[in-house]
Amino acid sequence: MRLAAFALLAGLLASPGAGAAERTITIVTVDRVPMAYMENGSLTGLLVDLTREAFRRIGRQVDIKLMPWPRCLADMKDGKADAVVTIFKTPEREAQFDFSREEMLRQTESLFVRKGTIIHYNGDLRALAGKRVGVVYQTSYGPRLDGALADSLFGAVETQRNMGDLVKMLAHGRIDVVPGDRGRILGAAATIGVSDQIVELPPPVETVPGYLAFSRVNDMGTLGQSFDEALRAMKKDGSYAAILAKYPNR
Numbered sequence: 001m002r003l004a005a006f007a008l009l010a011g012l013l014a015s016p017g018a019g020a021a022e023r024t025i026t027i028v029t030v031d032r033v034p035m036a037y038m039e040n041g042s043l044t045g046l047l048v049d050l051t052r053e054a055f056r057r058i059g060r061q062v063d064i065k066l067m068p069w070p071r072c073l074a075d076m077k078d079g080k081a082d083a084v085v086t087i088f089k090t091p092e093r094e095a096q097f098d099f100s101r102e103e104m105l106r107q108t109e110s111l112f113v114r115k116g117t118i119i120h121y122n123g124d125l126r127a128l129a130g131k132r133v134g135v136v137y138q139t140s141y142g143p144r145l146d147g148a149l150a151d152s153l154f155g156a157v158e159t160q161r162n163m164g165d166l167v168k169m170l171a172h173g174r175i176d177v178v179p180g181d182r183g184r185i186l187g188a189a190a191t192i193g194v195s196d197q198i199v200e201l202p203p204p205v206e207t208v209p210g211y212l213a214f215s216r217v218n219d220m221g222t223l224g225q226s227f228d229e230a231l232r233a234m235k236k237d238g239s240y241a242a243i244l245a246k247y248p249n250r
Contacts, residue, residue, distance in 0.1 A: 079217030086210030
């Protein structure tokens, strides 16, 4: 009897799912003020606070790592990361990752140009036809901008691996337009000291919902459902709004 019990215990410990519910969840995101960034040696930011609180409520430890966006996607695809935040939904991505159902955060996609540039833009992207645009590699900008890029509306497309390089190129006049999350672009400009050299073109292109998505390589079981329930509870009890209020310039 004792041998049988020992064998059963050994089998459970050796099984692939044993202990998986207790292990730390690895989450990747982009270094971007005010969403996720290092301050005085500590990781902070709006997305960091939201993510930590949601997983705290379901009793799971998280390890949030900052890395360039292409690396985030690569680590998700090969299972080095369990989840990524935030990410826009596209047909290609929905075929690769398991998206949360609950919207994590709405992000404003805007256009930025060098200060003094004259572009008669009123919301119609055709006003940018022929302009040199800079984009981050493997990034979605929402349906309207993704469609304009797919239709080759722009005169040239410069691709970089991080937003800071694009903002620097814009400030130096090497490209004409940088699209992207408003807070991310403003944060990058502040970090490299060119805030006074770029301006936003009104109106914003669109507001796009961002989600947390799980890698399909790592079987996360019902974690996605638990995360959705926690995030909905945060929105209902006011803690979600309280976290957003800490970052008014997002």
